Amino acid sequence: RLDRPLHLLFWQRLLSSGARVADPSAADWFYIPVRMRSSRDSEYLLQAIAYIREHWPYWNATEGANHFLIHTGDQGAAELTPPAREITQNVTWLHHWGLHEDNDIAPWRAAHVPGRDIVIPPYIFPHHYHKFGMDHSPLHVAGPDPATLIRNVTFFFAGRICGDRSEPNTSWPICTGRNAGYSGLVRQKVHYFHHNRTEYLVATSTRSWDLHLVSSTFCLAPPGGAHGQRQVLVSFMGCIPVVIGDYIYQPFEPELDWPLFSVQLLEEQIPDMHISLGELGTELLGRMRAAQRCAAQHLAWSSMSGGLMGESGKYDAFETALEVLRMRQQYPMSAPFEYADLDADFRRFMNCGSEGQMGDDLPPTQANPSTASRPAKGTAGD
Secondary structure, eight states: OOOOHHHHHHHHHHHHHHHHSSOGGOOOOOOOOOOSSSSGGGGHHHHHHHHHHHHOOOHHHHHHTTEEEEESSSSSSGGGGGHHHTTTSSSSSEEEEEEESOOOTTBOOOOOTTTTEEEOOOOOOHHHHHHHTTGGGGSSSSOOOOOGOOEEEEEEESSSSTTTOEEESSSSSSSSSSSSGGGGGHHHHHHHHHHTTTTTTEEOOOSHHHHHHHEEEEOOOOOOOOOOSHHHHHTTTTTTTEEEEEEEEEETTTTTGGGGGEEEEEEEGGGGGGHHHOOOOHHHHHHHHHHHHHHHHHOOHHHHHHSSOOOOOOHHHHHHHHHHHHHHHTTTTGGGGHHHHHHHHHHHHHHTTTTSSTTOOOOOOOOOHHHOOOOOOOOOOO
């Protein structure tokens, strides 16, 4: 099954990027391009590592600490079998799922090791650009002028609420069928508390998903079965993501400063979400949208599939992954949220070449447990 071919696309891009070296002794990192989509792929990984350990000394020298892999499964490295998890305990995982504390409601097991692993955005296929209506985005080169957009919806979400795709009930619990803990109850709680609120559109479906995104101020970007892609799609569409999911890092977080272009709320804040959103002033929202234009570049794999916003790909997800790997190697004892203060080149890169483009001097936001604790833990192809 190759519905998520990012590991191959990354490998192909790496070969032409100029980052690959012919002499493995000069490499900072080793990439293992094995497909990791589900637990069934763990056996292939074990075979690959056995081969690497037998034929080259580099894994054995560090027990895999300077090797990285890409996992595209819904729950990332948590989907590994116990033998595969054990042998890769020093490996850096690039995956889409940033959960770093267990969630017993969903239930989900922690997959991400902060400071070692890297959350990367999912790959959006080029034909999905049109499917998701990205040509209607104010960030798109052919999209509408942001100054002419009328955002008459305060908050928008359309999608599955109940895990079994049934229509939600009006009383709690609103989902009682199979997979009742879907989304860790984030979608269910948002629907329960806000679906009848004025200027809030929370529904299980819509025929005008893209048009609602560009006419809404805030758009929910929740988890689903595990990792989601809405936080990326919403950012592309110029709607401010409302990210809810305790202990879940978003793509390139905390290296990418998500509070500059999104609203991050605790799950316990869902009942009063409308109050939190209503307190954000016009000036702040404008700065968040300005920062979003840079942030969206980091979330797109545009050097692989082409640009959306007229961007060159210089700051795309591939280049951002390499830049974060560089910082891991050069500052192994530093926490990722410190990188911008430690390295001026990294700071300029994350600001898309500018010191202030991502929105300096924004007022502090209430801490999300996904960003409240950031422990400091510590390319060639095998």
